Amino acid sequence: MTENAVHPVSFSNVGQARWWKRGVLSSQTAYVAVALLIITLIVSLFAHNFLSHGNLLNTSKNFSYIAIVGLGSTLVIITGGIDLSVGSVMALVAVMTAILMRMGSASFLAGIPYAVMIVAVAGGLLLAALVGLINGLLIAKLGLSPFVTTLGMLSICRGATYVITQGRGQAPDGPNVDTFYALTDGKILGFPVPLAYLLVLAVIMAVALRHTRWGRYVFVLGGNERAAQLTGVAVARVKISVYVLCALSAGFAGILIAGWLGSAPANLAQGYELKIIAASVIGGADLAGGVGGPLGAIIGSALIEVIRNGLALIGADTYWEQVFVGSIIIAAVLVDKLRTREPE
Amino acid sequence: MSATSNSVPGGAAAVLQLSGIGKDFGAIRALSEVDLTIHAGDVVGLMGDNGAGKSTLVKIIAGNFHPTHGTIRFDGNEQRFDRPLDARNAGIEVVYQDLALANNVSAAANVFLGREMVRRVGPFAFLDHKGMNARALELFNDLKSETRPKDLVKQMSGGQRQAVAIARTRLTDAKLVLMDEPTAAISVRQVAEVLDLIRRLRDHGVSVLLISHRMPDVFSVCDRVVVLRRGEKRADKLVTDSSPEEVTALITGAKEFA
Numbered sequence: 001m002t003e004n005a006v007h008p009v010s011f012s013n014v015g016q017a018r019w020w021k022r023g024v025l026s027s028q029t030a031y032v033a034v035a036l037l038i039i040t041l042i043v044s045l046f047a048h049n050f051l052s053h054g055n056l057l058n059t060s061k062n063f064s065y066i067a068i069v070g071l072g073s074t075l076v077i078i079t080g081g082i083d084l085s086v087g088s089v090m091a092l093v094a095v096m097t098a099i100l101m102r103m104g105s106a107s108f109l110a111g112i113p114y115a116v117m118i119v120a121v122a123g124g125l126l127l128a129a130l131v132g133l134i135n136g137l138l139i140a141k142l143g144l145s146p147f148v149t150t151l152g153m154l155s156i157c158r159g160a161t162y163v164i165t166q167g168r169g170q171a172p173d174g175p176n177v178d179t180f181y182a183l184t185d186g187k188i189l190g191f192p193v194p195l196a197y198l199l200v201l202a203v204i205m206a207v208a209l210r211h212t213r214w215g216r217y218v219f220v221l222g223g224n225e226r227a228a229q230l231t232g233v234a235v236a237r238v239k240i241s242v243y244v245l246c247a248l249s250a251g252f253a254g255i256l257i258a259g260w261l262g263s264a265p266a267n268l269a270q271g272y273e274l275k276i277i278a279a280s281v282i283g284g285a286d287l288a289g290g291v292g293g294p295l296g297a298i299i300g301s302a303l304i305e306v307i308r309n310g311l312a313l314i315g316a317d318t319y320w321e322q323v324f325v326g327s328i329i330i331a332a333v334l335v336d337k338l339r340t341r342e343p344e
Numbered sequence: 345m346s347a348t349s350n351s352v353p354g355g356a357a358a359v360l361q362l363s364g365i366g367k368d369f370g371a372i373r374a375l376s377e378v379d380l381t382i383h384a385g386d387v388v389g390l391m392g393d394n395g396a397g398k399s400t401l402v403k404i405i406a407g408n409f410h411p412t413h414g415t416i417r418f419d420g421n422e423q424r425f426d427r428p429l430d431a432r433n434a435g436i437e438v439v440y441q442d443l444a445l446a447n448n449v450s451a452a453a454n455v456f457l458g459r460e461m462v463r464r465v466g467p468f469a470f471l472d473h474k475g476m477n478a479r480a481l482e483l484f485n486d487l488k489s490e491t492r493p494k495d496l497v498k499q500m501s502g503g504q505r506q507a508v509a510i511a512r513t514r515l516t517d518a519k520l521v522l523m524d525e526p527t528a529a530i531s532v533r534q535v536a537e538v539l540d541l542i543r544r545l546r547d548h549g550v551s552v553l554l555i556s557h558r559m560p561d562v563f564s565v566c567d568r569v570v571v572l573r574r575g576e577k578r579a580d581k582l583v584t585d586s587s588p589e590e591v592t593a594l595i596t597g598a599k600e601f602a
Binding site for chain 2: 210211212213216219220222223224226227228230231232233290291
């Protein structure tokens with residue numbers, strides 16, 4: 001034993017990847033960040049008003065909604081799952097929050113400062129958590145496929161939204177409505193609040209993923225779920241937690257959008273699930289599980305929004321957006337495939 | 345070979361004592377009346393054809409399920425493991441055939457999987473990366489494996505991956521390590537590395553139960569060989585008193601008992 005202390009292992013036999021092939025620099029997220037810079041540059045050259053204060057504010061706000069849900073969606077994707085229900089959850093929660101605010105205004109809560117808004121938002125988020133819990137229980141405890149389970153939940157939540165509203169938009173109202181707008185659509189230090197929420201949530205998620213047991217288990221679940229099971233990790237609990245957090249992120253973004261629009265239409269965020277998953281995947285989350293992070297969700301969402309905004313400013317047909325986004329998804333995974341190709 | 349003298353009954357303390365272990369799956373008797381004693385520092389090879397009951401026996405010891413008959417004494421106390429975690433807490437570690445490693449995290453993360461070191465900051469517990477990397481490096485040094493704690497497992501050789509899986513068993517003072525076919529499907533050079541790792545475990549006083557199909561491995565690293573056939577123990581002898589030919593005959597049934 002003592003000789004080990006005198007002659008530490010040398011590693012002379014073991015190669016190590018070159019610095020540019022290791023860590024953050026080697027990730028798809030880094031490549032896409034470079035692509036985002038280039039595309040932003042091109043857009044700002046062709047669309048002169050892209051860099052205007054107003055447009056930048058708008059763009060950063062628009063992508064924040066997608067990116068906030070992208071954070072939650074990325075968590076699910078890292079564990080090797082997928083959540084297709086996010087768009088519907090956004091709508092359901094937005095609608096419920098608006099309705100709760102109106103109902104609260106007519107109740108005793110109206111007399112207590114801010115109580116109506118707090119109860120309405122808490123109720124909305126609770127509903128989101130409940131949807132996520134149901135998804136998580138079905139997937140983790142009963143072993144149902146995440147794709148099918150959340151596809152079903154997509155339909156249930158969207159349907160419930162139409163049933164509750166009969167297709168009519170629900171406007172938040174009541175004594176706290178101005179505070180509600182300020183908190184969901186205001187500015188903080190000159191930045192739109194959704195962007196501020198996004199950054200705060202992203203930092204919390206980054207710390208939790210890298211520096212807590214829970215975060216490590218999220219990655220290990222995507223890498224080798226059986227290994228986690230065999231080493232005594234509470235696999236089901238971790239899995240349920242990511243679906244709850246994903247639904248919460250969707251609910252939160254839904255509430256923000258309701259504040260932004262001043263109303264929660266029943267078709268709010270229709271089709272967003274694909275946009276959100278696309279953002280996560282473009283940013284480097286691997287649908288096979290085990291890879292991803294908050295930065296990727298942000299960069300992926302930003303890329304999609306810059307393209308959309310750029311096309312609109314240039315005066316091109318904005319229907320091209322989806323074609324571009326699709327091409328970028330394929331290009332991103334293609335580059336990643338070529339880069340990580342094993343030498344035969 | 346000092347280890348050989350350890351394996352003489354009465355020489356060293358018995359770590360594991362199985363007596364009359366039987367397991368029925370419905371009408372099928374997978375194991376019957378198996379007695380097995382493993383002493384500290386013993387390396388015992390467990391051999392047998394497919395379906396002979398090796399996996400069943402190992403799963404009983406590892407706490408995957410209860411035996412239908414018989415008792416397990418571990419470290420002097422009678423034990424009833426309800427789940428693998430109970431066996432692990434008692435001091436039984438398992439190295440699984442597929443090693444149960446997550447490729448996308450570091451070697452240190454795999455070593456500490458499920459048992460991460462944390463530092464408390466108020467209500468939060470943060471991973472102690474530095475502490476875990478340092479401890480993992482110590483374990484790899486002990487095993488004389490050139491493995492960097494921070495490297496991702498997906499970039500590692502087969503031998504390094506084995507070292508990571510075995511280092512995991514060294515994290516606590518495990519008394520018995522069960523190894524399920526560790527040398528199946530790896531290269532010749534890596535087999536030598538794994539056998540060295542097993543010897544390191546023995547040098548640390550750890551008992552090893554090696555489940556293997558490979559005769560050369562058992563005869564080069566084990567002190568004793570146990571042969572199962574049709575759920576019964578057919579032989580339990582020092583490898584120095586046996587031969588690969590005899591063991592083959594016992595496995596196939598050409599020879600009934602030894």
